[in-house]
Amino acid sequence: MANIGFIGAGKVGTTLAKRFVYQGLSLTGFFSRSFASAVFASKVTLSKAYEDLKDLVEDSDILFLTVPDDCLKETVEKLTHLPISGKKLVHTSGVYSVDDIFPNREDFQVQAVGLHPLFPISDKEKVWETIHKATFTLEGDKGLVALFSELLDSWHFTYKVISPSLKSKYHAAASISSNLYCALVDESLSLMQQCGFDEKEALMALKPLMMANLENILEKGPKLALTGPIERNDICTVKRHLQAMKTDFERHYYAQSALAVVSLAQKKHPQNNYSLMQQILKDI
Numbered sequence: 001m002a003n004i005g006f007i008g009a010g011k012v013g014t015t016l017a018k019r020f021v022y023q024g025l026s027l028t029g030f031f032s033r034s035f036a037s038a039v040f041a042s043k044v045t046l047s048k049a050y051e052d053l054k055d056l057v058e059d060s061d062i063l064f065l066t067v068p069d070d071c072l073k074e075t076v077e078k079l080t081h082l083p084i085s086g087k088k089l090v091h092t093s094g095v096y097s098v099d100d101i102f103p104n105r106e107d108f109q110v111q112a113v114g115l116h117p118l119f120p121i122s123d124k125e126k127v128w129e130t131i132h133k134a135t136f137t138l139e140g141d142k143g144l145v146a147l148f149s150e151l152l153d154s155w156h157f158t159y160k161v162i163s164p165s166l167k168s169k170y171h172a173a174a175s176i177s178s179n180l181y182c183a184l185v186d187e188s189l190s191l192m193q194q195c196g197f198d199e200k201e202a203l204m205a206l207k208p209l210m211m212a213n214l215e216n217i218l219e220k221g222p223k224l225a226l227t228g229p230i231e232r233n234d235i236c237t238v239k240r241h242l243q244a245m246k247t248d249f250e251r252h253y254y255a256q257s258a259l260a261v262v263s264l265a266q267k268k269h270p271q272n273n274y275s276l277m278q279q280i281l282k283d284i
């Protein structure tokens with residue numbers, strides 16, 4: 001594959017670039033908001049740090065836009081003032097489609113694709129080693145979707161081509177399984193700390209429960225993995241949980257999450273009547 005340049009030397013840019021080098025692709029280098037980030041990324045990928053975006057554009061056939069989602073449009077706008085005819089653009093946003101960020105790309109004779117790694121990329125230096133475990137999603141111009149499909153196939157990476165119009169829904173799904181889950185665990189930790197555990201002790205104590213539950217979910221799906229007082233319709237237990245919460249925030253947080261559990265329990269046991277449980281949770 002032709003020379004690849006990165007605009008945005010953050011976690012995703014540096015990680016993908018490092019993996020691309022490992023897979024044998026050729027990099028030009030990085031342009032970033034701060035030159036220091038470009039220098040750091042260029043050092044770990046043995047490529048060049050660019051002070052001028054124009055020079056990176058001139059040297060690269062493929063440009064990865066690995067800037068924050070909110071900066072994608074302004075980055076594309078800047079690119080339209082540079083000689084981009086014939087270039088291939090790749091963005092890595094989960095929520096935006098190529099049509100959202102560059103609807104008039106045909107006027108500039110530019111092709112674009114979205115390549116989203118469904119993976120938490122939490123640092124710049126280590127994740128490149130495990131990124132092959134991710135499923136990547138692709139959307140955009142046919143030729144580029146085909147090019148990246150072929151590339152990912154050749155690396156035995158998993159990918160799925162998705163409809164551009166479904167990106168927001170797809171990204172919401174990803175957020176529920178990752179970011180929202182973090183917040184749920186944080187709330188659980190906070191309650192454990194009110195019971196005398198420090199954070200480390202609480203994490204250690206919860207780990208076997210969380211791991212076994214996650215394994216069950218991954219193996220059998222959430223419906224069959226579901227256990228606990230809501231599934232059993234133990235109304236008194238749930239009432240005691242609600243009474244134990246110190247703040248309205250905690251009670252509402254618990255109740256809203258628990259209402260989703262009621263729906264899941266109802267799907268699992270259509271013969272059960274969960275209406276009283278549901279009412280108690282709605283009435284708090």
Ligand SMILES: NC(=O)c1ccc[n+]([C@@H]2O[C@H](COP(=O)([O-])OP(=O)(O)OC[C@H]3O[C@@H](n4cnc5c(N)ncnc54)[C@H](OP(=O)(O)O)[C@@H]3O)[C@@H](O)[C@H]2O)c1
Nearest residue numbers: 008009010011012032033034037066067069092093120121
């Ligand atoms: N992190 C994840 O888990 C993850 C996973 C999948 C997809 N994504 C997507 O990947 C993209 C990048 O996310 P990230 O996590 O890598 O973000 P990040 O770590 O914050 O990196 C963004 C980089 O872009 C640079 N930047 C910001 N504004 C810029 C501009 N106007 N021009 C040039 N460079 C600019 C930043 O500047 P400095 O030069 O100041 O450092 C930073 O290095 C986003 O679209 C995100 O949705 C992220």
